[in-house]
Amino acid sequence: MTTRRRKSLAALQKLIRQLSRAAEELRAQGRHDVAEPLYQRALGLTELFCGREDVASLCNKLAALYEQIGRFDEAERFYLRALPLMEQSLGAEHPEIATLYHNLGGLEHARGRFAAGEPLARRSVEIRQRALGPHHPDVAADVAALAGILDGQGKREEAESLYRRALAIFECNYGSEHYEVAVNLNNLAAIKYAQGHYYEAERLYRRALAIKEKSLTAEHPDVAMTLNNLAALCKAQGRYPEAEALCRRALASF
Secondary structure: OHHHHHHHHHHHHHHHHHHHHHHHHHHHHOOHHHHHHHHHHHHHHHHHHOHHHHHHHHHHHEEEEEEOOOHHHHHHHEEEEEEEEHHHOOOOOOOHHHHHHHHHHHHHEEEEEHHHHHHHHHHHHHHHHHOOOOOOOHHHHHHHHHHHHHHHHHOOHHHHHHHHHHHHHHHHHHOOOHHHHHHHHHHHHHHHHOOOOOHHHHHHHHHHHHHHHHHHOOHHHHHHHHHHHHHHHHHHHHHHHHHHHHHHHHHHHO
16 A cells, blocks of 8 residues: 555544544434434445444444434444444454344334344353453443333342342442432332332432432433432332422423
8 A cells, every 4th residue: 555545544533433423422312303413424435445344333323323313224224234343343242242132122112113223232241251251341331221121021039139239330330329329219119119119118218319420410310310300219108298399390390
């Protein structure tokens, strides 16, 4: 390759990185309509001038954007396009393959197709655990995702066991006041509520709420979600004034 051609290729790769970063920032801001064409442009250039792994990475990002805005069929198409490319580049047991199975399982969860998502989520856990060991926080994230899919099918005993496992891993790695701990406490509380174990559910919701208020802000939508869950629990117990106060707090946050 000539020096001139090398410089041209380096400039194109820099442009691709810039486009991808800009798209990521816009997606994080919720500006999906502006992010999509930037991703598409970056993908087109990547297909022409970069390798399979880079193409797969951008397909995964574009799929995540489509999943966020509810264009599930397009999301699935790009996830499934990324998977064989990543397997060819990295091998079938690489953690990035686990990420794609995690995302495919999450997509089925978003569609409400829990049974279809279960084998995908289980595959993610298996690959990641072999690659990183059973106590890695990325494994905990996969375990929690699987728990959500099982809960959606009414398999609450296994879901509870998995949430508790994920919770223990997050606490061990991040400490007891981390946001991921709060998320799993909230999900575990929802299971206990569904089982009619109101005292345990309330204890878990209140702990989740305290952590979220510390790690986020009192006005964050995630805080409002737990406030709303706690309000529903109080209402189920006939504690209407308390439920109303919690609902008003949640409404103010939303």
